[in-house]
Amino acid sequence: MDATELLTLYERMALVRRTEKAAHDLFMSGLVKGTTHLAAGHEAIAVGASAALRDDDYVFATYRGHHHALARGATPEECLAELMSRATGLCRAKGGSMHLTKASRNMLGSYAIVGAHLPMAVGAAWSARLRGTGQLAVAFFGDGATNIGAFHEALNLAAVWKLPVLFVCENNLYMEYTPIADVTAVARPAADRAPAYGIPGEVVDGNDVVAVRETVGALAERARAGGGPAIVEAETYRHFGHSRADPAAYRPAEEVERWLKHDPLDLARGRLAELGVEEETVTAADERARDAVQKAVEAAKNAPPPDPREALTDVWADGGAAWRT
Amino acid sequence: MADVITYREAVAEGIAREMRRDPAVVCLGEDIGEAGGVFKTTVGLLKEFGPERVWDTPISEQAIVGAAMGAAMTGMRPVAEIMFSDFLACCWDYLANEIPKVRYMTGGQVTVPLVVRTANGGGLGFGAQHSQATENWALTVPGLKIAAPTTPADVIGMMAAAIRSDDPVVFFEHKGLLASKGAPPPPDHVVELGRAAVVREGADVTLVALASMVPVALEAAARLAEEGIDAEVVDLRSLIPLDTAAVLASLAKTSRLVTVEENPYQGGWGATVVSVVADEGFDLLDAPVRRIAGECVPLPFADVLEEQVIPTTQKVVAAVRGLAAY
Ligand SMILES: Cc1ncc(C[n+]2csc(CCOP(=O)(O)OP(=O)(O)O)c2C)c(N)n1
Numbered sequence: 001m002d003a004t005e006l007l008t009l010y011e012r013m014a015l016v017r018r019t020e021k022a023a024h025d026l027f028m029s030g031l032v033k034g035t036t037h038l039a040a041g042h043e044a045i046a047v048g049a050s051a052a053l054r055d056d057d058y059v060f061a062t063y064r065g066h067h068h069a070l071a072r073g074a075t076p077e078e079c080l081a082e083l084m085s086r087a088t089g090l091c092r093a094k095g096g097s098m099h100l101t102k103a104s105r106n107m108l109g110s111y112a113i114v115g116a117h118l119p120m121a122v123g124a125a126w127s128a129r130l131r132g133t134g135q136l137a138v139a140f141f142g143d144g145a146t147n148i149g150a151f152h153e154a155l156n157l158a159a160v161w162k163l164p165v166l167f168v169c170e171n172n173l174y175m176e177y178t179p180i181a182d183v184t185a186v187a188r189p190a191a192d193r194a195p196a197y198g199i200p201g202e203v204v205d206g207n208d209v210v211a212v213r214e215t216v217g218a219l220a221e222r223a224r225a226g227g228g229p230a231i232v233e234a235e236t237y238r239h240f241g242h243s244r245a246d247p248a249a250y251r252p253a254e255e256v257e258r259w260l261k262h263d264p265l266d267l268a269r270g271r272l273a274e275l276g277v278e279e280e281t282v283t284a285a286d287e288r289a290r291d292a293v294q295k296a297v298e299a300a301k302n303a304p305p306p307d308p309r310e311a312l313t314d315v316w317a318d319g320g321a322a323w324r325t
Numbered sequence: 326m327a328d329v330i331t332y333r334e335a336v337a338e339g340i341a342r343e344m345r346r347d348p349a350v351v352c353l354g355e356d357i358g359e360a361g362g363v364f365k366t367t368v369g370l371l372k373e374f375g376p377e378r379v380w381d382t383p384i385s386e387q388a389i390v391g392a393a394m395g396a397a398m399t400g401m402r403p404v405a406e407i408m409f410s411d412f413l414a415c416c417w418d419y420l421a422n423e424i425p426k427v428r429y430m431t432g433g434q435v436t437v438p439l440v441v442r443t444a445n446g447g448g449l450g451f452g453a454q455h456s457q458a459t460e461n462w463a464l465t466v467p468g469l470k471i472a473a474p475t476t477p478a479d480v481i482g483m484m485a486a487a488i489r490s491d492d493p494v495v496f497f498e499h500k501g502l503l504a505s506k507g508a509p510p511p512p513d514h515v516v517e518l519g520r521a522a523v524v525r526e527g528a529d530v531t532l533v534a535l536a537s538m539v540p541v542a543l544e545a546a547a548r549l550a551e552e553g554i555d556a557e558v559v560d561l562r563s564l565i566p567l568d569t570a571a572v573l574a575s576l577a578k579t580s581r582l583v584t585v586e587e588n589p590y591q592g593g594w595g596a597t598v599v600s601v602v603a604d605e606g607f608d609l610l611d612a613p614v615r616r617i618a619g620e621c622v623p624l625p626f627a628d629v630l631e632e633q634v635i636p637t638t639q640k641v642v643a644a645v646r647g648l649a650a651y
Contacts, residue, residue: 119391
């Protein structure tokens with residue numbers, strides 16, 4: 001990857017990181033209700049994978065999906081406004097943090113039922129094939145989803161129908177509070193299952209944006225050429241707890257320390273230096289990200305709340321909610 | 326086309342008519358291709374439309390409905406078959422959490438135009454796990470449209486409406502009606518969802534029924550006529566949208582109401598119908614309302630036991646007699 005592309009990806013990761021930090025602070029100051037599942041630490045997966053995709057490829061994410069929405073073109077302002085229940089939110093304040101969706105960019109949603117979106121991605125890939133568009137579908141999910149029935153049904157169907165779909169597991173070692181290894185029969189919860197479905201299962205350093213970009217890129221090309229689905233297991237770590245104000249006290253200190261030292265932004269910075277990019281150039285990218293998020297926070301704070309009448313819209317395609325004549 | 330058609334043939338015919346007019350319509354499900362479906366409701370589709378439009382799936386109810394959803398979100402109009410309605414429970418997440426909510430929770434960004442077809446109901450001695458009438462399950466979920474046709478013509482007309490709908494529709498085909506016959510409807514026959522049909526006019530009492538219970542109500546009405554009681558029979562045809570206007574209009578004529586439903590009394594659709602009447606049509610009533618419904622037990626196997634549990638003509642006649650005398 002050349003320096004220009006890497007710098008672009010770095011800035012996008014910085015934008016995600018800043019947005020997540022802002023979401024955390026807004027939550028702590030009472031401006032975000034409900035819950036948030038922050039993806040700080042996972043940036044390289046969303047940004048690296050997105051860089052390997054076409055703009056019209058379909059993306060499905062989980063409740064931990066801020067990074068995917070941002071990587072696929074949602075703005076920090078739309079995302080933060082959604083979290084803050086504003087009319088200008090990405091889903092008009094009807095979705096919230098767990099359901100960020102940017103359909104105009106084919107980011108077709110974030111789903112809070114673990115594993116539910118994998119069959120949907122299979123269906124989107126099936127549809128792409130039927131329409132002959134050459135599009136790909138990608139489902140991002142956590143390690144916890146690999147023990148759900150829908151995961152296995154989706155893999156088998158995708159494999160027998162040879163569909164252009166990629167399953168990208170963000171293995172951050174934990175489900176909510178339980179280490180995935182304690183409740184899983186195999187060591188690599190996603191990749192080790194791939195052979196059972198006769199498809200490739202690649203393990204990749206999920207904090208290395210270049211490695212993610214290359215792995216996803218190769219499998220995407222294979223899928224587009226008719227080679228069928230594949231699994232990517234991207235190893236990563238979340239910086240915050242599972243959700244809300246979870247301090248993640250269940251994680252051993254040395255483990256946390258080891259992973260924080262293996263930060264995706266630092267890694268990318270190191271690679272940029274190796275490619276001869278000046279320190280100031282990287283810092284300037286960081287500052288642009290910071291400023292953009294600051295502006296987004298202000299704009300979201302100043303946006304109006306939704307019209308209460310919106311509660312009774314959007315059940316049906318006609319825009320309404322009528323269940324009777 | 327023949328001058329009579331069976332309900333089961335009407336299912337395939339209804340789907341075929343839509344597949345002919347819209348290339349975005351595709352079918353998926355277990356055994357629906359070469360085998361023509363376990364109830365022979367998809368016979369001929371593979372032959373006419375080929376394997377790119379008619380897809381056999383593994384036994385994977387979550388993948389079937391989940392994939393149908395993904396395809397519907399991206400430009401197709403999938404028709405997914407879940408073999409027996411009892412098996413809807415295996416993919417209930419999609420029917421309760423995913424399909425009906427996605428449009429709402431994305432603020433209107435995503436529409437899910439799909440049909441989930443399934444064989445519903447008892448009467449055939451299939452035992453507790455293959456016989457339930459489950460339309461009331463779907464009724465509890467905001468965001469699903471619910472179709473349950475009674476006649477072959479309605480199967481075709483409502484299939485057209487369901488497949489053309491930009492909203493998700495759960496389409497209940499009643500197992501007990503599959504062999505029943507009727508006149509095939511003309512080309513381009515569409516029965517809009519949310520329009521009940523008055524299938525027998527009457528002046529003394531309104532019987533509101535759905536699917537397999539419509540013939541039961543009609544038979545009861547015929548017997549009651551011999552006793553001088555003139556029953557009107559309303560076939561709801563769809564539960565969402567629910568044609569409450571038709572029920573209230575009928576009641577304005579008859580002033581007595583009996584609902585006849587196969588699903589269990591507890592949480593059944595009749596409860597919704599009578600609650601609307603209690604709210605908005607109380608003044609129309611000259612007698613209490615009565616609900617004839619399935620018993621709150623799993624469906625037993627033996628005919629003699631099944632008859633105890635599912636509403637029969639006799640039970641309807643007895644209830645109406647009581648009301649008429651009120
Ligand atoms: C079907 C289902 N069961 C349980 C939950 C509750 N839950 C939410 S997140 C979560 C942990 C998921 O862990 P993982 O898949 O590893 O994703 P991560 O949160 O680490 O990104 C659980 C159990 C849920 N949302 N859906």
